[in-house]
Amino acid sequence: MNRKLQIALLCALPTLAGAATDERQPLDMQYDAKMREVPQEHLDGLCHVRVTVKDERQNKETVGLSFRGALLTTDMRTWVANGLSDLRNFGAEVDTEEGVPLPAGGGVAVEASLTRAYIWQVGFKIFSMVALKARFSNGNGLIQEKYYRAHGDKTNMWGADSEYVDTLNYGMNNLVPVMAQDLVSLCRGVPVEQYSYAGPPEKKPK
Amino acid sequence: MLKPRFLLLLLPLVLGACASPLRINLASEQRAKLNEVQAKIIVVQDEVIAAVQPSMISMATGGGLLMAAIDSSITNSRVQAAQKVMGRFYAEIEDVDYRKEFNAAMQQELQKYPIRPGSVVTTPRGLNRQELQQAVDKLEPGQALLVIMPRYFLSMDFRNLDAEAWVTIWTKGDTNAPVHRGVIYYQSQPVGPGGPASMEQWADKKATRFRSVLRESIAELSRLAVMEVDVVAEPPKREEARKFGFSTGAGQIEIAGNLVHETADRVLVLGTDGKLYSLPRPQDAKVAQR
Numbered sequence: 001m002n003r004k005l006q007i008a009l010l011c012a013l014p015t016l017a018g019a020a021t022d023e024r025q026p027l028d029m030q031y032d033a034k035m036r037e038v039p040q041e042h043l044d045g046l047c048h049v050r051v052t053v054k055d056e057r058q059n060k061e062t063v064g065l066s067f068r069g070a071l072l073t074t075d076m077r078t079w080v081a082n083g084l085s086d087l088r089n090f091g092a093e094v095d096t097e098e099g100v101p102l103p104a105g106g107g108v109a110v111e112a113s114l115t116r117a118y119i120w121q122v123g124f125k126i127f128s129m130v131a132l133k134a135r136f137s138n139g140n141g142l143i144q145e146k147y148y149r150a151h152g153d154k155t156n157m158w159g160a161d162s163e164y165v166d167t168l169n170y171g172m173n174n175l176v177p178v179m180a181q182d183l184v185s186l187c188r189g190v191p192v193e194q195y196s197y198a199g200p201p202e203k204k205p206k
Numbered sequence: 207m208l209k210p211r212f213l214l215l216l217l218p219l220v221l222g223a224c225a226s227p228l229r230i231n232l233a234s235e236q237r238a239k240l241n242e243v244q245a246k247i248i249v250v251q252d253e254v255i256a257a258v259q260p261s262m263i264s265m266a267t268g269g270g271l272l273m274a275a276i277d278s279s280i281t282n283s284r285v286q287a288a289q290k291v292m293g294r295f296y297a298e299i300e301d302v303d304y305r306k307e308f309n310a311a312m313q314q315e316l317q318k319y320p321i322r323p324g325s326v327v328t329t330p331r332g333l334n335r336q337e338l339q340q341a342v343d344k345l346e347p348g349q350a351l352l353v354i355m356p357r358y359f360l361s362m363d364f365r366n367l368d369a370e371a372w373v374t375i376w377t378k379g380d381t382n383a384p385v386h387r388g389v390i391y392y393q394s395q396p397v398g399p400g401g402p403a404s405m406e407q408w409a410d411k412k413a414t415r416f417r418s419v420l421r422e423s424i425a426e427l428s429r430l431a432v433m434e435v436d437v438v439a440e441p442p443k444r445e446e447a448r449k450f451g452f453s454t455g456a457g458q459i460e461i462a463g464n465l466v467h468e469t470a471d472r473v474l475v476l477g478t479d480g481k482l483y484s485l486p487r488p489q490d491a492k493v494a495q496r
Contacts, residue, residue: 024334058252058303062330065250070331115300118252123260124274125281131296147297151289153282155274197293199286 026072027063027165031082033089035152035169037200038177046092046180047187048107051084053077053096056113056133063168064119067159071119080114080132083172090180102139108186110179111135116149117171119164121156126163128152128171134179136186144191146182150175150198174198229480232375232386232435240377241348243435244324245312246341248355249305250332253296254420256288257359257368257455291364291402295409299416305330308356308424315428319435324349338376345378350385354431358423361455363400364408367416368393369423373434388482390430392423395471395486396453426484430474434482439464441480450475451488 033040055077063071081096088094093107102109116131130150136143152170154163175198182192261280264273309328316323333341333353341351356371368391375386397415398404408416447462450473463477468487475483 059305059330062250062332065332069334069337070250072331116252120251120255122258122281122285123262123277125260125278125285127285131300149289149293149296151285153285155278195294195297197290199289200282202283202286 024069024072026074027161029073029076029079029165029168031079031086031172032166032169033086033173035166036173037170038174038198040086040089040177042091043180043184044091045184045187046087046090047183048103048105049087049092049094049183050102050107050109051081051087051094051096052098052109052111053080053084054111054113055080056115057117058115059118063117063164066161066164068161071161071164073117076114076117079168080112080172083169083176084110084112084179086173086176087180087183090177092180092183106139108143108183109137111137117168119167124156126154126156126167128164128167130168130171130175132175138186138189140189143186143189144194146192147195148175148178148198149196150178151200153200170200174200228387228389229441230384230387231440236377236385237435239348240321240350242322242324242346243316243319243350243352243375244345245316245326245352245354246333247305247308247312247326247328248332248353249308249328249330250355251304251357252330253299253302253304254367254416255359256285256292256364257362258284258288259362259456260284288362291405292360295405295413295416298409298413302413302417302420304358304420304424307421308428311421311424311428312354312431315425315432319432321350321435342376342378345376347378349378351376352431352435353384354427356427358420360405360408361453363455364402364404365396365398365400366394366453366455367419367423369427371427371431373431375435386435388434388480390427390434390482390484392426392430392484393453393486394419394423426472430482430484433466433474439466439476441476441478444478447478450483450485452483452485 055075063073085094113133115133116129119126119128128151132148134146150171152167152174154167154170156163178196178198185192261277264277267273305328309326313326345351353374354371356369358369360367370391373388373390374384376384398407442464444462447464449460449462452459452461461477463475465473466476467474471487473485473487477483
């Protein structure tokens with residue numbers, strides 16, 4: 001990064017954080033399927049998918065820092081479960097039952113562990129990172145474990161807390177299509193590559 | 207919610223912060239009053255990130271929506287490219303706990319300090335003024351609060367791990383300004399030829415090299431943070447300063463400063479910019495670049 005800019009940003013952060021005096025509240029982590037750049041496309045061959053979620057972030061207290069102070073979070077399991085439930089918009093049947101066998105017709109159980117969820121800023125842009133470990137199994141046992149990472153981005157318009165949540169949703173909505181594509185194979189019991197990264201679709205400047 | 211107009215109003219405040227001297231040395235009479243230092247380490251980052259230079263075309267051309275859109279697109283592409291290169295490396299370092307390691311290093315470092323060490327707390331929560339005021343209000347006479355706010359990143363070319371921290375010291379009575387303020391900066395030896403090849407070396411064997419260099423960066427920042435309190439020398443004037451090699455990630459430059467201390471591997475430099483640097487020794491850097 002340009003050193004003058006780096007210094008300016010470094011100067012800015014503590015000052016602006018210092019300017020905020022309000023009691024910080026946890027972010028309202030609502031999953032929003034509309035915060036997406038990758039469309040939901042129906043995929044043939046998807047089966048019944050059972051999603052269970054753990055929140056295994058090393059830092060469960062925050063997802064970063066804004067000009068107004070720490071971006072606080074609580075348990076993010078519901079946000080992840082709702083995000084992965086979007087697999088139904090790709091053609092999967094999705095449930096979030098726990099402790100019961102998969103339906104008689106088969107299907108794939110996805111045990112997802114959220115390992116990272118955070119935001120960072122570059123210039124006027126907010127970026128988010130969402131990392132999940134997923135354990136896929138079917139009636140025959142474990143198919144494979146896989147590691148997903150995805151980032152999302154948004155221009156910081158107002159410095160509002162909701163913008164940071166939106167950016168995390170963009171990240172989640174870049175990740176889900178990749179998992180949906182994987183499930184086409186996994187529903188047949190066929191493993192896929194062990195790591196996938198997803199970001200926003202590349203756009204060429206006009 | 208902060209309105210754009212309010213953000214504009216904050217701009218002079220931002221620039222004002224940088225107009226004041228970067229470095230405030232702890233006065234010797236203040237130092238003499240201290241008998242215990244409590245440390246609060248604020249680590250906002252959950253993991254290392256890549257330094258990406260934001261596109262600033264709109265600033266250079268006087269603004270406009272089209273230019274802003276181009277900036278946005280270019281910045282996105284740069285982040286996307288960096289993330290793609292770093293992807294597998296992240297899987298290798300998932301268990302690295304920077305906060306825990308920093309806390310342990312700081313506890314160890316403060317033991318060596320002549321002032322009695324108090325509590326050492328590491329948190330991901332950035333402090334706002336109210337929270338800082340509360341922390342300072344709890345101090346007893348003779349106690350000081352040392353606040354360290356590090357950030358760490360791989361350079362744009364992926365060759366160096368850099369870490370930088372704001373260090374401030376606060377005493378009871380006044381939170382309008384710290385009694386000490388400084389910036390400390392660590393730069394690693396360069397690794398590999400740059401780009402994906404360097405990233406492979408960082409990630410190799412469960413990221414052995416990265417883990418070791420990250421530990422070194424933490425140890426150095428802890429050491430520098432404690433040294434900060436005792437560095438009473440004013441930054442040298444440019445004409446009196448020596449030159450030291452520094453990698454920006456886009457090339458090699460020289461920074462001006464005075465040698466404060468040196469070891470077999472590293473030089474500690476108080477820069478004319480007021481920062482205290484821990485840099486790899488130049489000859490080692492050249493060997494690593496070959």
